[in-house]
Amino acid sequence: MTNRANVLRALAWAGFCLVASPMIGIAQEEPAMETDTLYVIDLEDGSTLYGYIISRGDDALSIRTVAGLNIELEAVLVRSTTEASGRVVDGEYWSEDPNNTRLFFAPSSRPVPNGACYVGTYMILLPFVGCGIGNRFTIAGGAPVLFGELQPFYIAPKLTLIQNESFGVAVGTIAFSNWGAGLWDEDDFETIGIAFGVATFGSDDKALTTGLGFGYAGSDFASDPVLMLGGEARLSRRVKLITENYFIPTGEAIGLVMGGVRLLASNFSGDVGMLGATGAGALACCIPVINFAYRFGGRR
Incomplete structure (x- = not known):
C-alpha cells in the first residue's frame, strides 16, 4: 500500500511539473521589445x-x-x-555632448546633426548660431557685440569629409567681414579669416583634435600656419574636461593655452575655463573663458 501511494504521489508531482513549467516560463519571460533603439x-x-x-x-x-x-x-x-x-x-x-562640434572655440571634425541647430555665446559678448545641413555640412555665424553694434560679422562653414565612431576629418573657414558700416572704413577693409583642416581621434567621451590653419586677408594667405592641439575627456554624466592650445610660429613663437570644464545637460552646455599666453619668454595669465550653447532639433 505504501509503495502504491508513493508511486501515485510521484506521478502526481511529475504531472504538476509538466503542466506548471510552461506557466512558470511564461511568467518569467520578459516582454519582447518593439525595437532595441x-x-x-x-x-x-x-x-x-x-x-x-x-x-x-x-x-x-x-x-x-x-x-x-x-x-x-x-x-x-x-x-x-x-x-x-x-x-x-x-x-x-x-546624453551626447550637445556641443561636441567644437572645443572652446576651435571646431572638431564632428558635424552638427542634420536638422539640428544651436545658439550660444563666446565670452558673453560673441553670440553665434549654427545649423547642420545633411550629414556632412555645418554652417555657423555670428558677430561680437561691440559699442552697441554687431560688427564685424563672421561666417564659418565646415565640411566633414570623414566621420565614424573613432575618427573624423573636416575642412572649413572662418571669415570676418564688416558687410556694411562697421568698425573699419569700407574702402579699406578686406575679408579676413583663417582656412583650416582638423582631425579628431576618439569617441564623443574621450578624443584628441589636431588642426592646421592659414590666415588670409582678401586673396593673400599667410606663409606660416597656425597649429592647434586640443582634447576632451568626460568625467561623468554632467562634466567633461576641455583643453585647446595654439602655436603661432611668428618671428617670436606665440602660444595660447586654454583649459577648463564643460558642464552638460540634455541640450545645454556651459564652458568655464582659463586662457593664458606665452611668448618671448613671458607668460600672461589668466583670462576667464565662459561660453554657453543650446542645441535644438535633431536627436537627443
Whole structure:
C-alpha cells in the first residue's frame, strides 16, 4: 500500500511539473521589445524617461526604462518620443555632448546633426548660431557685440569629409567681414579669416583634435600656419574636461593655452575655463573663458 501511494504521489508531482513549467516560463519571460533603439520619452508633466519601446498603441505606450523597469503609460500623458543620441552607462543615461562640434572655440571634425541647430555665446559678448545641413555640412555665424553694434560679422562653414565612431576629418573657414558700416572704413577693409583642416581621434567621451590653419586677408594667405592641439575627456554624466592650445610660429613663437570644464545637460552646455599666453619668454595669465550653447532639433 505504501509503495502504491508513493508511486501515485510521484506521478502526481511529475504531472504538476509538466503542466506548471510552461506557466512558470511564461511568467518569467520578459516582454519582447518593439525595437532595441533607445528613446527619450518626454511626458506632459515635464518629466523625461529614457528607455526602449515594448509596444505602442492608440491608447498606451509600454516601455522598459534603462533601469530595467517595465512601465505602461497612457498615450495622453506622452508628449513625444525621440530617438536618443546618448548611451547607457551603469543603468544611467548619458546624453551626447550637445556641443561636441567644437572645443572652446576651435571646431572638431564632428558635424552638427542634420536638422539640428544651436545658439550660444563666446565670452558673453560673441553670440553665434549654427545649423547642420545633411550629414556632412555645418554652417555657423555670428558677430561680437561691440559699442552697441554687431560688427564685424563672421561666417564659418565646415565640411566633414570623414566621420565614424573613432575618427573624423573636416575642412572649413572662418571669415570676418564688416558687410556694411562697421568698425573699419569700407574702402579699406578686406575679408579676413583663417582656412583650416582638423582631425579628431576618439569617441564623443574621450578624443584628441589636431588642426592646421592659414590666415588670409582678401586673396593673400599667410606663409606660416597656425597649429592647434586640443582634447576632451568626460568625467561623468554632467562634466567633461576641455583643453585647446595654439602655436603661432611668428618671428617670436606665440602660444595660447586654454583649459577648463564643460558642464552638460540634455541640450545645454556651459564652458568655464582659463586662457593664458606665452611668448618671448613671458607668460600672461589668466583670462576667464565662459561660453554657453543650446542645441535644438535633431536627436537627443
